[in-house]
Amino acid sequence: MEFADWISDARNIVFLVISLAMVGSAIRVVTSPNVVHAALMLVVALAGSAALFLMLGAPFVAWTIVLVYIGAVIVLFLFGIMITRAPTGRDSVRLDHERRWPAAIIALATFVTIAWATTVAFEDALISEGVTTADDLGSVLFSRYVIPFEVVSFVLLAALIGGIVLARKDPDQ
């Protein structure tokens, strides 16, 4: 498909804007000298992914991303930054390794490999336009996928107990 044909669809312009904002904020996440700014830039990247899920017709997953990631996980990260007194850019502690170029080459090679493989495999295959409601998702989640669902809830319980046990102070000391 030619780029002129692709960009003539208005939804693809929206997609381009969202993905450029996502990639820019993702680059800031990994390069920012301030840890708090990195965590807040991750909010922009996650909000962009929620917008992509809306475009893909998955509104329930999009709002779950907003609730769980932007609402809970980022707050957890900010608490972690506060407790570990991570450098916030005002002091001279470096957040990056000296050897950035090997890491950049590895990341670029990964991107080229994956993007080449998907471009060769899928070329111009179109996605379906249908929208999945929370109704559809809920009924399939509690019939076909009920055992994995229960396993995930058990994982969450184990993580809850593990987090409490790890983070609390030992009363004997």
Add this chain to the structure above:
Amino acid sequence: MIVNQFLVVAALLFSIGIYGVLVRRNAVLVLLSVELMLTAVNINLVAFGSYLQDQLLAGQVFALFVIAVAAAEVGIGLAIVVLIFRNRSSANIDELDLLKW
């Protein structure tokens, strides 16, 4: 909308996450980069689900599972980071060389 545009954006986010995991020294920032990589995987799952028109909605269901497991991973990971910081008063992963001979 073609499926490949979502896959290429996800690949870009994934490789940015790899760069962050490799280059960052602070453990909290490494966990942030891991979250970027998990987001890329979620975009892939939902895009494939939309492409395959799966009646069982496997892509979206497993994206929800990935979100739940990622939340558990962040909870445990940050608890470990806080514990390491309490014991060694540093959260830099290149200073944690206790297992290095």
